[in-house]
Amino acid sequence: MAVVIPPLACSVRACGLLLERRSRAYVCARRHTYDIARSGYVNLLQPTDRRSSKAGDRPEAIAARARLIARGIGTTLIDAIAERITLAAPREPVVVDLGSGSGELLAAVMARAADRSRLTAIGIDISTAAAEQAARRHSEGLWVVANADRRLPLLDRTVDVVVSVHGRRNPLECARVLVPGGMLLVAVPAPEDLIELRRVVQGGAVERPRDHTLDQAHAALFEVADRFDIRERHELEADSLRDLLRGTYRGERRSAAARIESLARLDVTLASTVIVFRLRASC
Numbered sequence: 001m002a003v004v005i006p007p008l009a010c011s012v013r014a015c016g017l018l019l020e021r022r023s024r025a026y027v028c029a030r031r032h033t034y035d036i037a038r039s040g041y042v043n044l045l046q047p048t049d050r051r052s053s054k055a056g057d058r059p060e061a062i063a064a065r066a067r068l069i070a071r072g073i074g075t076t077l078i079d080a081i082a083e084r085i086t087l088a089a090p091r092e093p094v095v096v097d098l099g100s101g102s103g104e105l106l107a108a109v110m111a112r113a114a115d116r117s118r119l120t121a122i123g124i125d126i127s128t129a130a131a132e133q134a135a136r137r138h139s140e141g142l143w144v145v146a147n148a149d150r151r152l153p154l155l156d157r158t159v160d161v162v163v164s165v166h167g168r169r170n171p172l173e174c175a176r177v178l179v180p181g182g183m184l185l186v187a188v189p190a191p192e193d194l195i196e197l198r199r200v201v202q203g204g205a206v207e208r209p210r211d212h213t214l215d216q217a218h219a220a221l222f223e224v225a226d227r228f229d230i231r232e233r234h235e236l237e238a239d240s241l242r243d244l245l246r247g248t249y250r251g252e253r254r255s256a257a258a259r260i261e262s263l264a265r266l267d268v269t270l271a272s273t274v275i276v277f278r279l280r281a282s283c
């Protein structure tokens, strides 16, 4: 049986050649070498692509989101997206998650695969803490540290599905790496997402405005194939509310945490809009 080679590209500027696995490292034909961490991820971040020495979400935020998912909070969205990818993907799909966090979405995709050996699942995150957690939890995936706002470390026209859940978006790079007719799934928070929590933290009702820039940003390269909303409601106790705060808001504010502590429980809505884009044939 042919071995599927993941289409990872060297991230040295102006190189971009295929990276091949050599025991504990990935190496390109120009011998640029990236060691594989003990936990199994590979760091392809170049110094110029790093925004800070500890880029990305803090480990506490990543751990908080993983705990929520383990309690079944946020899994309706993950399951719906994984199902959609499984139904639409070809026989030997390459699926890339931008902002893969602790890896639960790709794990759900891998769990659904009819033939796991034919699926290539690549999770990209700028946080080494995220890549490390994903690699420890889901060793069958390929976990990469890279800045998805910059050039994606992937070869042209090699990816069948790109997914971004509440994460970074990069239409030009997605169009470059997708095969003709490839699929891009983008999930964004819907206006009523976490509205009860925001009411407590910020005071007053605070419905987010719907993001109308998403379609415009993708219109030149992608057509909208489908669009659907996913909504969950949970009655949450203090520990889950704390995790929602840690996992959602950057820099948990002391005053917000105190207000959450004063609640025994709270009904919370999680709501997202998922847009399924197809790469235009002309691209």
Ligand SMILES: [Zn+2]
Binding pocket: 010, 011, 012, 015, 016, 017, 028, 029, 030, 031, 032
């Ligand atoms: Zn190279």
